[in-house]
Structure formats: structure tokens, C-alpha cells
Amino acid sequence: MAETAQFAKMNGLGNKILVVDMRGRKDKVAPAAAIALASQPETSFDQIMAIYDPRAEGTDAWIDIINCDGSLAQACGNGTRCVVQALAAETGRKRFTFLTIAGVLNAEEHEDGLISVDMGKPVFEWNRIPLSEEFHDTSRIELQIGPIDAPVLHSPSVASMGNPHAIFWVDKDVWDYDLGRFGPLLENHPMFPERANISIAHVRSREALDLRTWERGAGLTLACGSAACATAVSAARTGRTGRQVTVTMPSGGHLMIDWRQDDHVVMTGPAEWEWSGLLDPATGSYRRDQSEAVAR
């Protein structure tokens, strides 16, 4: 194996994450390595969070977010919590500032182990999400799927949390919809020139909603943090909920989302370490640590 990088298999509410430590190195995690890791049951992931040396003063690290299809993403809420947990375990520190292609992320691990990430301000302008058609009101755009006179899903809210999201509001249980079938069609719909993460949301109360997401570049996942943020702000914006909501994920886990008065969206939830190992970032070949307690 060529010079190896430490990595940890983690999850954020079931969202499968590989945190790869690329600090102190000049090379990058190659798309081919990501695809090789994604194709093996033990290392299959939704996102890789590749941590590099900081590129700006006042930040702790640069993070690249890589979907399991090899594409780069601008945001990953669940993965960011996993990075915080890994770095907090390594350093004993509680607060971190990261830079990604979408900008700065501030995050904090609390005494109870839950982790909050300031996911920044949501974007609602059609051309910044981006959409391919002009919409003055992005809280409800014209888009539907299914028979023209009886659409299965229609009129989503759209928003960007750095990455593009469309949220379809449904009255029934979110599990009543074949998201595995409609997700890829909507992800690649001409309305979304950079593709989009597609969610189905059911509002249970002013403070609670259920969410399922078909993730751009990753497919059906057990949780999506940025989708929870985009859905929470869209729910509040359309008067469905208040600005603080608990979002229940397909895994059954919960995220607390607070759309603060300063317009920043703060997501709070857990992160879980599973096991660690060493990998070759060029090819994706890897081996698990024998002593996981030491690796932790």
C-alpha cells in the first residue's frame, strides 16, 4: 500500500460517513478511490469528509465533501458533525471552524456529546440555488411528477444551504411515496442545472416534521443534515412551523434545527464513531486497525 492516511468510519444519524485525515499531505482523495471505497460493503459511504490543512487564518481545517458517486458537494451537515467528533476526540477541544467550497462553518461539541453546526444562511434566490427558470417566489415553484392531472408530488419549496434542495410537502406518511423511483428523476430534472437533493416532508406540528431525502450523488440515505436545514427554513418561511423544529430522519433519529434571528441555521445532533483504519487516497485500498481502542 502507498503512503496511507488515517480514516474513521462514522455515521450521523445513519448517514454513512468516512472521515479521512489528509492533513500534512499534498495529495488529495482521488475520485477513483472514493468510488472503490463506495463499492465495498464494509466501507460503503454516503459522503467522504476529507480533512486538509487550513487554507485561511482562523480556521482549523479545509474540508472537501465527496459524494459516493465521486462528485463534490458544498455542504454535509451530518458529515460535519462527524468531523467535529473526530477532532474533539483527538484534541480535547470543543469548538472548531472549517472552510469548505461553500464558506466558513463554525461548530461546537456540547457536554452531552451532541454537536451543533452553524450551517450559515439559507439562500432562496432562484439563480443562486440554482434553478434553470426564473421564480420570484421559491417557497412554492411549479414542478410536478406523476400524471399531469394527478401529480404524485408537486409544488416544492426550494432552497440552498450551500447545496441545492427541493422539498415536497405531503399530507400522508413520508413512507407512502416511492422516493427510490421519483428521487433520481427529480435530482436530474432540467429545473436543476447542478442537480438537487430531493426531500419529502410531512409536518406533524409547529415544532416537528418527518423527512425522507434522495441525496444528490448518493441516493436514498438514512439522514441528511442539510436537507433538514433547508426543510426547516422552508417550513418556517411558508408558515407551516416556527423557526425551531425537530426533524425526524428515516433512521428514526432526530435533528434539532434553529433558524436564528440573525438568519443563521444551527443544526444539533449526534455523531457516532464505528471503526478506524488506514487507506491509500489514490486507490481506496485500505485496512482496518487491529486495536480500535488505540485508533480512537
Ligand SMILES: N[C@@H](CCC[C@H](N)C(=O)O)C(=O)O
Ligand atoms: N448527507 C449530507 C448531504 C451531502 C451532500 C449532498 N448529497 C449534495 O450533493 O448536496 C448532509 O447531511 O447534509
